[in-house]
Amino acid sequence: DGGITQSPKYLFRKEGQNVTLSCEQNLNHDAMYWYRQDPGQGLRLIYYSQIVNDFQKGDIAEGYSVSREKKESFPLTVTSAQKNPTAFYLCASSFSGRAREQYFGPGTRLTVT
């Protein structure tokens, strides 16, 4: 089955620790995205990548970092510099030509205490 996987589903961390969220896709999509979702809010773009070894900041990149070493993978690191990291994180991917049709993974809920 083709799709986007995110792991783990739930993640708990202590304040001050960095944490990495996994995102893998086997849809042969070129572009991948990370969004943050807070209760009652729309999705806000953190980072996106159109090709391997290249990525761009979204609207709320501060306190986050990413890498794109493989086409299938786009891990997101939430650093200790992120002031309010508790949120639902969603990864998405799309073909370059139809970038607007983004397909989402199941999400990771991160809780930092």
Added chain:
Amino acid sequence: GQQLNQSPQSMFIQEGEDVSMNCTSSSIFNTWLWYKQDPGEGPVLLIALYKAGELTSNGRLTAQFGITRKDSFLNISASIPSDVGIYFCAGQLPGGSQGNLIFGKGTKLSVKP
């Protein structure tokens, strides 16, 4: 930043009723997308619209790209219990970068008590 105004924020449905929701913006968009999100899951793409005036159906769902390119509508006919969830609109600005999807805050559909 750019915003999409999605309304209503929430609504209650009774099985068999038709449902309507919309998204408006002060800016022109060249793409409108409609997603549905179940609790704790990632959004699922329902309908994509690319041309002003376009009317597209997906089963009981019908969406339209407004003539002014500043709005879009989603209708659900003969609603069923599994229609409950949060519906998001998303749009892409003309000339926007590949990651430039802007999301509304969602319309939450619940079952009438």
